[in-house]
Amino acid sequence: MNFRLRIWRQPNAKTTGKVVHYDVRDISPNTSFLEMLDILNQNLLERGEEPIAFDSDCREGICGTCSLTINGEAHGPDHPGAVCELYMRKFRDGATIVIEPFRVGSFPIVKDLVIDRSALDRIVQAGGFISARAGSAPEANSIPIPKYDADLAMEAAACIGCGACAAACPNGSAMLFTSAKVSHLALLPHGQPERESRVLKMVQAMDAAGFGNCTNTYECEAVCPAEISVGFIAKLNREYARARLRQNIGK
Amino acid sequence: MIGTLDAKIPHGLLNQKWCSHRDHLRLVSPNNRRKFEIIVVGSGLAGASAAATLGELGYRVRCICFQDSPRRAHSVAAQGGINAAKNYQNDGDSIYRLFYDTIKGGDFRSREANVYRLAEVSNQIIDQCVEQGVPFAREYGGLLANRSFGGAQVSRTFYARGQTGQQLLLGCYQALCRQIAAGTLRMFPHTEMLDLVIVDGQAKGLITRSLRSGKIERHASDAVVLATGGYGNVYYLSTNARGSNVTATYRAYKRGALFANPCFTQIHPTCIPVSGEHQSKLTLMSESLRNDGRVWVPKRNVDRDKPPGEISEADRDYYLERKYPSYGNLSPRDISSRAAKEVCDEGLGVGPGGRGVYLDFADAIKRLGEETIRERYGNLFEVYEKITGENAYKVPMRIYPAVHYTMGGLWVDYNLMSNVPGLFVIGEANFSDHGANRLGASALMQGLADGYFILPYTLPNYLAGQMGKRPSADSPEFQQAEREVRTRIKKLLEVDGKRSLDAIHRELGHLLWEKCGMSRHAKGLQEALTKIPELREEFWRNVRVLGKDEDYNQSLERAGRVADFLEFAELMCIDALARNESCGAHFRQEYQTPEGEALRDDENHAAVFAWEFKGDGEPPKLHCEPLHFETVHLTQRSYK
Numbered sequence: 001m002n003f004r005l006r007i008w009r010q011p012n013a014k015t016t017g018k019v020v021h022y023d024v025r026d027i028s029p030n031t032s033f034l035e036m037l038d039i040l041n042q043n044l045l046e047r048g049e050e051p052i053a054f055d056s057d058c059r060e061g062i063c064g065t066c067s068l069t070i071n072g073e074a075h076g077p078d079h080p081g082a083v084c085e086l087y088m089r090k091f092r093d094g095a096t097i098v099i100e101p102f103r104v105g106s107f108p109i110v111k112d113l114v115i116d117r118s119a120l121d122r123i124v125q126a127g128g129f130i131s132a133r134a135g136s137a138p139e140a141n142s143i144p145i146p147k148y149d150a151d152l153a154m155e156a157a158a159c160i161g162c163g164a165c166a167a168a169c170p171n172g173s174a175m176l177f178t179s180a181k182v183s184h185l186a187l188l189p190h191g192q193p194e195r196e197s198r199v200l201k202m203v204q205a206m207d208a209a210g211f212g213n214c215t216n217t218y219e220c221e222a223v224c225p226a227e228i229s230v231g232f233i234a235k236l237n238r239e240y241a242r243a244r245l246r247q248n249i250g251k
Numbered sequence: 252m253i254g255t256l257d258a259k260i261p262h263g264l265l266n267q268k269w270c271s272h273r274d275h276l277r278l279v280s281p282n283n284r285r286k287f288e289i290i291v292v293g294s295g296l297a298g299a300s301a302a303a304t305l306g307e308l309g310y311r312v313r314c315i316c317f318q319d320s321p322r323r324a325h326s327v328a329a330q331g332g333i334n335a336a337k338n339y340q341n342d343g344d345s346i347y348r349l350f351y352d353t354i355k356g357g358d359f360r361s362r363e364a365n366v367y368r369l370a371e372v373s374n375q376i377i378d379q380c381v382e383q384g385v386p387f388a389r390e391y392g393g394l395l396a397n398r399s400f401g402g403a404q405v406s407r408t409f410y411a412r413g414q415t416g417q418q419l420l421l422g423c424y425q426a427l428c429r430q431i432a433a434g435t436l437r438m439f440p441h442t443e444m445l446d447l448v449i450v451d452g453q454a455k456g457l458i459t460r461s462l463r464s465g466k467i468e469r470h471a472s473d474a475v476v477l478a479t480g481g482y483g484n485v486y487y488l489s490t491n492a493r494g495s496n497v498t499a500t501y502r503a504y505k506r507g508a509l510f511a512n513p514c515f516t517q518i519h520p521t522c523i524p525v526s527g528e529h530q531s532k533l534t535l536m537s538e539s540l541r542n543d544g545r546v547w548v549p550k551r552n553v554d555r556d557k558p559p560g561e562i563s564e565a566d567r568d569y570y571l572e573r574k575y576p577s578y579g580n581l582s583p584r585d586i587s588s589r590a591a592k593e594v595c596d597e598g599l600g601v602g603p604g605g606r607g608v609y610l611d612f613a614d615a616i617k618r619l620g621e622e623t624i625r626e627r628y629g630n631l632f633e634v635y636e637k638i639t640g641e642n643a644y645k646v647p648m649r650i651y652p653a654v655h656y657t658m659g660g661l662w663v664d665y666n667l668m669s670n671v672p673g674l675f676v677i678g679e680a681n682f683s684d685h686g687a688n689r690l691g692a693s694a695l696m697q698g699l700a701d702g703y704f705i706l707p708y709t710l711p712n713y714l715a716g717q718m719g720k721r722p723s724a725d726s727p728e729f730q731q732a733e734r735e736v737r738t739r740i741k742k743l744l745e746v747d748g749k750r751s752l753d754a755i756h757r758e759l760g761h762l763l764w765e766k767c768g769m770s771r772h773a774k775g776l777q778e779a780l781t782k783i784p785e786l787r788e789e790f791w792r793n794v795r796v797l798g799k800d801e802d803y804n805q806s807l808e809r810a811g812r813v814a815d816f817l818e819f820a821e822l823m824c825i826d827a828l829a830r831n832e833s834c835g836a837h838f839r840q841e842y843q844t845p846e847g848e849a850l851r852d853d854e855n856h857a858a859v860f861a862w863e864f865k866g867d868g869e870p871p872k873l874h875c876e877p878l879h880f881e882t883v884h885l886t887q888r889s890y891k
Contacts, residue, residue, distance in 0.1 A: 012803075030526045032638075038531055038753070045751050045806070050797050053805055055319065057492040059532045060634065062417055063323040078637070085637045110463055111803040118440070121320050125432045129425035130384045134304040134703045137375075137382035141339065144393025154386040154411055157418060161322055188384050 001027045001093045005040065007052060008100040013108050019098075029089035033076060034059060034066065036088055037099075053112040061085040061225060064160035067115055067167070069100040074164035074223040082162060082225040102167035106174070106210045117163050119209035120177060126205035127198040128181040130191050143189050156184040158226040165220035165228075171212030176220040178206050179236030180228045186239055196243035203240055256509075256861060256876040259664040260364045265882045266346075269368040272665070273708055277715035284309035287714050288472040288721060290457055292444045292499050294321030296416070296695060297678025298478030299423035300702025306430030308707060313470060314427065315439040315459060317494055317808075322424040325480055325492040326698060329416025330537035330631070331400065332408035333380075333695040335373040340397055344405040346370045351883060353693060356402040356583055357658070357686020358835035358851065359885050360512070360859075362878060364665060365683050372704040373696050377409055379703055383422040387411050400691040401538050402583040402890075408692045413537055413630045419695055423702070442468075443808065444499045445736045447475065447506045447674065448729050450722045454503075454674035456729060458736045462808055465801035469733060471724040473717050474673045474710060477503060478702070481657035481679040483516065485816045485823065486768070487760025489654035490522060490535040496812040497819045500661050500680050504822075508669040509861035509874060511662035511682035513819070514827035517689055517836050518769050519655030520587035523638050523648075524607040533653040534638055536610070536631055538691040541580045543615035543624065544648070546571050546587070548599040548608050555601055559609055559647050570594055578890040585688045585836045585849075586890060588652035592769050593847070595651070602649040611647035652769060656694060658685045658836065659826070662861040662876075666709035667701060670861075673717070675710060677701035682859065687835025740800055743810045748793030752806065755790050756813045759783070759820055767824050772840040776828040780821060787817040822862060822871060829873060832856040844887070853885050 002025045010017025024040050031039070034056050041051035057065040066083040070076035076086045091097065099113065107115040157180070165176035182199050185191035191198070214233050221230045261272040279287065287310050291302040294316040302314040318324060338344040349370040354361055377395070381387065387409050388396040397406040411418040430436035441462045448456040448469070456471040482497035483489035504510045521536045547569045549555055554562050570590055572579040582590075591608050594600065601607050616624055621644055625632070632643050639649070660682040661669050667683070668675050678698040685693065722728070766779035790813070798804040833842040833849035834856070842850040851857075859876040 028527055028529060031529045032531070035529045035531050039529060042751055042753065045795055045797060048797070051806060053803055057318060057323055057494050058325065058328045059493060060328060060534045061637075062414065063318070063325070063327050063492060065318065065323050081637060085634070087637065087640075089640065114803065117319060121322070121428070121438075121440075124322075124425060125428040127432075129429045130382070131429060132379065132382040132384075132426070133307050134300070134379055134426075134707065135375075137378040140337070140378045140381040141394050145389055146393050147389045147391050150386050150389040150393075153384075154388075154418075157384075157386050157421065158412075158414060160417075161320065184386065185384050188386070190382055190384050 001029060001088060001091070003027065003036070003091065003094070004096040006096065006098045009052065009112050010109055012111055017109070027088055029087070031088045032059070032084060033070070033086040033088065034084050053114050055114050056084055059084040062160060064162035067102045067162055067164070068113055069102055069167060071098050074102060074167040075225055079223060080225050080227045082160070102163055104163065104166045104172045106166065106172065107163060119211070120161055120163055120174065122209055123174065123178055123202055123205045124181060127194065127201035128185070130185060131194060132190070145189060149187050153184050153187040156180045156187070156228065156232055159228050160226050162225060164223045164225065166211060168219040168223040169212065170217055170219070171215060173214050174206055174211040175214045175233050175236060176224060176228055176230065178202055179232040182239055183232040183235045195239070196246060199236070199239040199243050200247070256662070256874050257664065258362060258876055259666060260362065261665065265363060265367050268364050269371055276708055276712040279711045279714050281309055283718065285311055286718065287311065288313065289474050289476060289710070290315070290470055290472040291476045291478060292457070293324065293478035293480060293680070294318070294427065295324035295326035295478060295480055295678060296420055296423055296698030297702045298476070299324065299420065299427045300699050301476055301478060301677055301706045302436060303423060303426035303430050304703055304707045305710070306433065306435035309435065312430070312436045313439060313472070314436060315442045315444060317441065317443045317462060319441050321427055321438060321440060322421065324420060325495050326420045326695070327417045328492065329695055330413045330535065331539040332398065332410035332415045332692040333376065333419065334400070334407050334692040335377045335409060335696065336370055336407060337374055337377060339395060340406045342405045344407050348405065349373060349407065352403050353684070353690055354686065354883055355888055356690040357688050358849065358888055359686065359853070359857065359880065360834050360878065361684055361686030363880060363882055368705070369684050369697060369700050372700045375704055376696060376699045380419060380422050383426065385411060385418045385422045398539060399542055399581065401541065401581045401587070402690040410539070413628060416695060419699065445502065445811070446732045447503045448732045449506055449671065450726060450728045453672045455722050456724065458732045460736070463803050465799070465804065467733060467736060469724040469729045471722055471729065473714055473721045474675065476675045476677060476706065476710070477661065477680050478678045479680045481660070482819060483654045483657055485760070485820055486654045486763050487757045488525065488530060488533050490519060490533050493532060496815070498812050498815045500676070501815045501819050503661060503669070503671070503674060505864050506671070507864065508671045508674055509662035509863055510659070510822060511859050511861040512659040512826065513823045513862070514767065514830060514837055515658035515687050515835065516654060517584060517656040517658060518588040518652040520584055520591055520652050521610060521650045522653035523635065524602055524651040526603065534634065535653070535655060536635060536648065536650060538584070540610060540628055540631060543627065544580065544610040544612050545569055545614060546580050546608055546610055548594045548601060552598050555599065555605065559611070568594070568599070575890045582890045583688060583690060588769055589838060591652055607649040607651045609647035610650045612643065613647070616644065656689055658682065658687060658689055662859065666712060667706055668709065668713060673713060675706060677706055687837055739811070740807065743796050743807060743814065744800060746791060746794050746796065748795050750789070750793045751795060752809055752813050755786060755794060756816065759786055759817060763820055763823070767827050770838040770840050771827050773828060776824045779824045780828070783817065783821045783824065790814065790817055825871065826860055826862065829860060830856060848887070851887070857885070
């Protein structure tokens with residue numbers, strides 16, 4: 001298969017970027033999208049041009065490193081799935097493909113297609129954990145957790161932290177990401193002691209990082225490789241309201 | 252600096268060693284802990300759990316990882332589960348049984364005391380993870396669920412769908428984040444260790460490079476912990492993440508740490524077969540699939556290209572069930588992998604290139620219904636369909652073995668300290684617990700055991716004598732190490748040859764897969780030992796690395812890793828050639844039983860082979876640590 005590529009190139013955060021045209025030929029339909037970019041980089045190398053920087057690691061959809069916007073869609077057309085799980089058989093032969101980084105104000109561009117997503121780490125650092133010192137845990141089966149709750153917590157916990165939700169959102173909101181962690185921990189009995197402080201701190205960190213808010217367009221859910229439901233955003237709102245109310249009454 | 256290899260295994264009864272050892276390890280008092288700086292390299296299960304736990308204890312910790320966030324370390328990709336001897340199923344499990352299965356699974360090439368300790372702390376790991384909020388699978392009554400895994404006759408594996416590694420890693424990552432917030436821990440993401448600094452014979456710091464800016468930095472510390480994972484990517488194609496590499500452990504080896512059993516590499520039986528030259532990595536299908544899938548090939552070569560549904564039961568060879576009736580499809584990894592290679596070598600393999608066998612769920616779907624199978628393995632079936640375009644509910648999966656895990660690693664004593672004082676090695680990066688073959692769901696167990704419950708006891712024992720001995724990062728040893736790192740980077744950029752990194756790495760990988768892969772023989776290994784130096788010479792003469800040093804330069808970072816693989820591959824072959832026996836994953840064709848099983852030589856080879864670097868171009872020196880078995884009786888491993 002042959003493709004015409006339009007790829008965003010930007011030497012660093014301080015320099016303006018631009019779209020550059022490349023052609024790739026004789027690509028097998030069983031090639032993954034990232035392998036197609038590997039092949040292009042090989043060709044560039046042979047021509048003495050600097051390869052295109054793009055991020056990837058596990059290449060099986062779980063580490064959340066890869067982060068491309070393809071033809072305007074975060075992670076490309078094959079949902080649910082990360083870019084690394086996208087195969088060229090999903091494209092028409094001869095197609096033009098536009099490749100950009102995730103475009104979010106809170107994810108500055110490092111180089112070409114590579115972005116800085118440390119804002120997501122800062123949200124977790126603000127409180128996205130259960131304080132359980134190693135060595136202090138009681139016997140694992142001492143607190144039964146209804147299967148329904150455990151399964152729902154797992155659905156939220158499946159988030160791979162790629163940031164596609166924020167990239168797809170017209171408001172650049174990371175609420176799907178934040179809500180997944182808040183919900184995962186709030187659904188479990190072990191997460192109860194810090195339930196209120198956690199949601200308040202995480203939302204504060206999310207706002208401080210410059211992410212927008214949810215206006216129910218649901219683009220995030222549509223592109224999420226881990227199929228995190230927007231129902232968790234509703235839960236985040238409930239958790240937040242509950243925590244604020246209790247905090248105010250407490251005062 | 253190296254005398255006899257003393258593993259420092261405590262005396263006493265096997266089941267009391269760890270307990271009494273802990274009672275006598277030296278401690279550091281709480282108000283002194285903040286005076287110690289510890290660097291942890293790697294943020295996977297072992298690294299993140301160790302860094303977080305040391306932070307909780309009050310030490311000042313720096314954790315570095317090459318990923319852009321610690322949450323992306325490759326432990327995240329582990330699918331199946333984590334073992335523990337809880338015996339929740341009431342099926343006869345115990346600490347002893349988990350110990351015995353693990354040491355037998357490793358073909359009696361690991362230390363009894365280490366393995367017993369691993370089994371002992373396994374239960375605490377599950378308690379810890381549940382408390383952190385790891386959403387393990389549960390039964391309707393709300394209690395934890397288990398499943399069975401290869402090499403065991405009990406169900407002792409805890410799991411979170413097919414994403415157990417991800418959930419356990421997020422548990423550690425969140426503990427790590429808590430320590431970052433508490434100010435005990437500083438995280439250096441997108442940073443690579445390029446050298447270990449040794450001052451007065453002790454590991455006292457690192458030279459690192461920021462992958463984002465290219466900036467070289469010196470880090471002085473009181474101790475260094477390597478948790479940098481395995482070296483499976485030496486084969487180019489493996490199930491490891493693209494970034495996984497040997498550089499940290501290999502650099503430590505070149506600074507004097509011994510590398511143990513480098514030829515012990517695990518080939519996982521259930522991966523999606525290679526589809527073409529463009530392929531950049533292989534994808535694992537969790538071993539847990541073998542609980543319900545049946546492995547088979549056609550009995551006759553002529554049926555190979557027929558659609559599987561048209562091959563009648565009588566014409567199928569369920570070869571694992573036939574050869575190993577008591578373990579069947581749940582035979583250990585090395586045995587299952589070799590059996591797959593054998594049937595493909597006989598020309599019975601299916602799919603493109605004839606390198607594949609069927610993993611068939613038809614019987615399980617008939618017995619349990621598609622819904623149950625979807626609930627158990629849904630995400631794995633989706634992954635399979637994405638990659639191959641085939642629906643495994645309708646047609647059997649095609650699988651083939653692929654490089655997955657490396658049992659070899661830096662040599663450590665019972666305290667997880669290498670022969671270089673102050674250098675600790677944990678998780679897959681060390682060699683300690685899996686012998687010549689690792690059982691499924693044991694890697695996650697070992698990573699977390701080392702990080703949460705072993706290193707936090709043994710590291711203070713070293714630190715207690717190190718108060719005030721941290722050198723300045725301006726000392727001559729740091730300056731010298733930095734100079735060497737800069738020279739090497741300059742050299743890589745100056746080659747300016749014609750061949751791409753990928754081409755050279757792929758050639759190395761292919762050579763190793765053929766000569767030092769699922770089965771090896773002396774002649775092949777000798778050939779590899781002639782070819783590897785030629786390839787290395789070509790690399791330094793003809794590789795093309797573009798771009799600048801002080802920049803985000805992905806070619807440069809990969810070039811440094813491939814250069815290390817090109818040296819390390821030689822060490823693997825030397826080790827494989829020196830081990831004149833077959834054991835576990837190391838199958839030397841010259842040494843097999845009449846039935847074609849691995850033939851151990853316990854008389855001469857019940858030992859750890861640890862290699863000392865003697866200089867570039869010099870053969871490494873072999874040190875043996877004999878393995879003493881006081882409790883278990885060495886038997887030929889039988890799964891029949």
